[in-house]
Amino acid sequence: MHPQTYYAATAPCLSFAPLAGTGGNVEVAVLGGGFAGLATARGLQERGITSVAVLEAQSIGHGASGRNGGFVFGGYSRDAADLVSDLGLQPAREFYARSRDAVALIRSRVAAHVIDCDKVEGGALLLNWFKHSTRAERRLREQARWLAEHFGVAWDEISAAQVRRWLDTDRYGGALLERDAFHFHPLKYALGLAGVIEQAGGRVHEHSPVTAIDSRDAGGFVLRTAQGASIRAAQVVVAGGGYLDALLPALTGARLPIATYVIATEPLPERLRPIQTPAALYDNRFAFDYYRALTDHRLLWGGRISIQQREPARIAELLKADMLKVFPQLAAVRIEHAWGGLMSYARHKMPQVGRLAPGLWFAQAFGGHGVAPTTVAGEWLAEAIAGRIDLPAALQRYGLTPVFGQAGLLAAQASYSWAELRDALRERLPG
Numbered sequence: 001m002h003p004q005t006y007y008a009a010t011a012p013c014l015s016f017a018p019l020a021g022t023g024g025n026v027e028v029a030v031l032g033g034g035f036a037g038l039a040t041a042r043g044l045q046e047r048g049i050t051s052v053a054v055l056e057a058q059s060i061g062h063g064a065s066g067r068n069g070g071f072v073f074g075g076y077s078r079d080a081a082d083l084v085s086d087l088g089l090q091p092a093r094e095f096y097a098r099s100r101d102a103v104a105l106i107r108s109r110v111a112a113h114v115i116d117c118d119k120v121e122g123g124a125l126l127l128n129w130f131k132h133s134t135r136a137e138r139r140l141r142e143q144a145r146w147l148a149e150h151f152g153v154a155w156d157e158i159s160a161a162q163v164r165r166w167l168d169t170d171r172y173g174g175a176l177l178e179r180d181a182f183h184f185h186p187l188k189y190a191l192g193l194a195g196v197i198e199q200a201g202g203r204v205h206e207h208s209p210v211t212a213i214d215s216r217d218a219g220g221f222v223l224r225t226a227q228g229a230s231i232r233a234a235q236v237v238v239a240g241g242g243y244l245d246a247l248l249p250a251l252t253g254a255r256l257p258i259a260t261y262v263i264a265t266e267p268l269p270e271r272l273r274p275i276q277t278p279a280a281l282y283d284n285r286f287a288f289d290y291y292r293a294l295t296d297h298r299l300l301w302g303g304r305i306s307i308q309q310r311e312p313a314r315i316a317e318l319l320k321a322d323m324l325k326v327f328p329q330l331a332a333v334r335i336e337h338a339w340g341g342l343m344s345y346a347r348h349k350m351p352q353v354g355r356l357a358p359g360l361w362f363a364q365a366f367g368g369h370g371v372a373p374t375t376v377a378g379e380w381l382a383e384a385i386a387g388r389i390d391l392p393a394a395l396q397r398y399g400l401t402p403v404f405g406q407a408g409l410l411a412a413q414a415s416y417s418w419a420e421l422r423d424a425l426r427e428r429l430p431g
């Protein structure tokens with residue numbers, strides 16, 4: 001069953017049979033039917049490896065991939081400037097370029113396979129929350145200049161007056177518009193991609209939680225599911241995101257499952273629609289709001305970052321209060337859907353993509369900015385497996401750094417609370 005999200009309520013009823021029996025054999029088995037797993041499977045097929053099987057514990061897109069904000073944009077959870085200090089200019093430039101290529105690849109997969117996923121080509125608008133701060137306005141402009149100079153990326157500066165014309169609120173100052181971005185219905189895309197994989201001869205199995213990955217003396221692996229089914233595979237890719245359990249401690253011990261929340265309003269009558277731009281919107285705080293108008297005139301609103309998974313009623317209450325800080329005129333609007341989802345974060349905030357043993361690959365920790373990066377990871381892994389070439393050497397910089405379990409979660413929450421407090425102070429202080 002899908003969680004009770006707006007996406008699940010509006011996606012087509014597509015299902016994929018659970019893995020059954022014990023005799024199957026594939027070239028590559030992929031654990032996880034999120035974007036990382038699906039992008040890898042599809043990337044392999046596009047390189048001639050059609051014998052792939054995706055095993056998903058619940059339903060396709062059950063994890064972060066089928067519940068997210070639907071923003072598809074370049075970059076990673078880690079800041080672009082930090083990439084340059086970590087890796088040097090050229091490798092950082094290549095990483096960033098790969099994320100932009102991934103945006104284009106998702107776009108071209110949607111077009112080539114006619115995946116109906118409510119895609120809106122409106123860009124992404126980064127709004128200045130600190131409208132009274134000249135420093136914050138300057139920082140936004142510097143960010144645009146820095147991206148243009150170092151990565152050759154053009155983000156347009158948008159004046160506060162233009163923002164005011166696009167949004168029925170005086171909450172913000174100016175903004176930056178990343179034109180080469182879009183937003184979509186992520187669950188429809190995930191299901192569409194799973195359908196494409198199946199049509200191309202791949203296997204997709206839902207309700208097939210992998211409980212063991214045994215290596216075989218003869219080479220390769222056997223994956224066993226909770227229902228007693230199994231499949232043999234020459235190579236395995238593990239892409240369980242924040243939902244992977246204790247199956248592989250080397251992976252779960254290197255990423256924190258962190259929650260973020262989303263609501264969707266009832267469809268808004270024309271007089272109450274506050275967004276007059278097709279862009280997806282977010283702001284420049286640490287725990288920023290992210291929102292967009294849906295094609296059926298609802299407002300989808302996401303935000304907050306926490307180690308706590310909350311009940312839908314509480315999520316609705318918290319996020320509606322956040323929404324009203326920006327659009328108080330929506331006070332009487334009903335919230336019809338509320339849900340949370342788990343992101344997986346490494347301490348370094350970059351994806352972890354690599355190999356645990358010969359033939360046993362992984363991709364996780366895409367954080368809150370994962371739609372394009374999961375596609376990058378799928379391409380890297382498909383190139384490595386099908387092309388027998390190494391993963392980019394620079395990925396070693398972002399390894400399986402331990403996160404220290406519960407203590408790590410508490411430390412993460414403390415740092416989030418501190419960052420939020422800092423933003424609240426910045427909002428009050430002039431300058």
Ligand SMILES: Cc1cc2nc3c(=O)[nH]c(=O)nc-3n(C[C@H](O)[C@H](O)[C@H](O)COP(=O)(O)OP(=O)(O)OC[C@H]3O[C@@H](n4cnc5c(N)ncnc54)[C@H](O)[C@@H]3O)c2cc1C
Pocket residue numbers: 031032033034035036037055056057058059060061062063064065066067068069070071072073208209210211239240241242243244245247260261262290302340341342343344363364365366367368369370371372374
């Ligand atoms: C609420 C929310 C909003 C977000 N908004 C955005 C956004 O707007 N733009 C953006 O770029 N990013 C966003 N993100 C981040 C992005 O969604 C994630 O980074 C990305 O989807 C991660 O994909 P994944 O495949 O690694 O993990 P997931 O999508 O979580 O998939 C992992 C899958 O593995 C399965 N699994 C786990 N264990 C097993 C097992 N043992 N056997 C079989 N299957 C297993 C799970 O059931 C799950 O379906 C958001 C995330 C959340 C939670």
